[in-house]
Amino acid sequence: MATSRCPKCESGTFEATPLSVRGGNKPTAIQCANCGAIVGLLPDTGEVAKVIASSIQKTIADALKKTGK
Numbered sequence: 001m002a003t004s005r006c007p008k009c010e011s012g013t014f015e016a017t018p019l020s021v022r023g024g025n026k027p028t029a030i031q032c033a034n035c036g037a038i039v040g041l042l043p044d045t046g047e048v049a050k051v052i053a054s055s056i057q058k059t060i061a062d063a064l065k066k067t068g069k
């Protein structure tokens with residue numbers, strides 16, 4: 001497997017750091033530990049959990065409708 005490298009300084013060490021974004025989301029940035037260049041983003045885990053929870057609720061509600069309860 002190829003080694004991940006920073007496109008700016010070619011360092012192979014990265015770190016996850018929380019970002020502060022206007023609007024209230026708190027995504028996590030994957031950035032180069034050497035120069036800080038952002039190479040990836042993870043979504044706000046709180047937001048992801050909310051989306052998953054509402055999706056599960058909808059699935060259960062739909063299943064209950066189908067069984068007529």
Ligand SMILES: [Zn+2]
Binds near residue numbers: 007009033036
């Ligand atoms: Zn770098």
